[in-house]
Amino acid sequence: MTSRIARNSIFPALLAITTIGAAASTTPPKPEDTGAAAQYRQLNATADPGAAPAGTYKLDPHHTSVIAKLAHMDLSRYTLRFDDVSGSFDFNPSSASASNVKITIDPKSVDTGDQAFDKRIASKFFEAEKYPTMNFTADSVKIMNGHASVAGILNFHGVKKTVVLHTTYRGFAQSRMGFSGEATFKRSDFGVSEWVPLEADDVTILVETEFTRP
Numbered sequence: 001m002t003s004r005i006a007r008n009s010i011f012p013a014l015l016a017i018t019t020i021g022a023a024a025s026t027t028p029p030k031p032e033d034t035g036a037a038a039q040y041r042q043l044n045a046t047a048d049p050g051a052a053p054a055g056t057y058k059l060d061p062h063h064t065s066v067i068a069k070l071a072h073m074d075l076s077r078y079t080l081r082f083d084d085v086s087g088s089f090d091f092n093p094s095s096a097s098a099s100n101v102k103i104t105i106d107p108k109s110v111d112t113g114d115q116a117f118d119k120r121i122a123s124k125f126f127e128a129e130k131y132p133t134m135n136f137t138a139d140s141v142k143i144m145n146g147h148a149s150v151a152g153i154l155n156f157h158g159v160k161k162t163v164v165l166h167t168t169y170r171g172f173a174q175s176r177m178g179f180s181g182e183a184t185f186k187r188s189d190f191g192v193s194e195w196v197p198l199e200a201d202d203v204t205i206l207v208e209t210e211f212t213r214p
Helices: 002-026 036-042 115-125
Strands: 055-059 065-072 076-082 085-091 100-105 134-144 147-156 159-173 176-186 202-212
Touching: 085 202, 134 159
Parallel strands: none
Antiparallel strands: 055 085, 055 202, 065 076, 065 202, 085 100, 100 134, 134 147, 147 159, 159 176, 176 202
């Protein structure tokens, strides 16, 4: 009787073990990770500015946005963007002050979502026919704890004045580096004073950009 009970207990256990082993042996191996996570790892992204090689980097217009915001009757911040932006960045990791940034914007590329209003801003406010470009050229770069104060000359509406772009270094991956920046100035300082104070004099510029190296 005892041996029969033992056999009745052992056989189901062996059957279960065999079934589990067979199932484990037929489980297909996990496919190689070829998705976005794997691609990102291959980029060797780093937040260390010293990891980026020296040289001239070109602004990537497909990964750049320049947005301007100003208060409308102190009720909201009216937003517009510029769609035609170009530039370059001469990077020297051993001397940030020796680095140089140049950015050019086409004022006719202003985009508010209203084409008729875009044309009015470009012609009446920016006088784009007379002043076909807006230019920012950095002449001083100070870096501390991943942040930088980029002081330069903004040539806008025929007036040149110093503007400081407060910048955050986003990192380097493969052949590109990224930055976020913000600057505030008074548009009346550049001779653009229409509708003040209905439309605020203070304008905030927000920049998100990537520079690439060949």
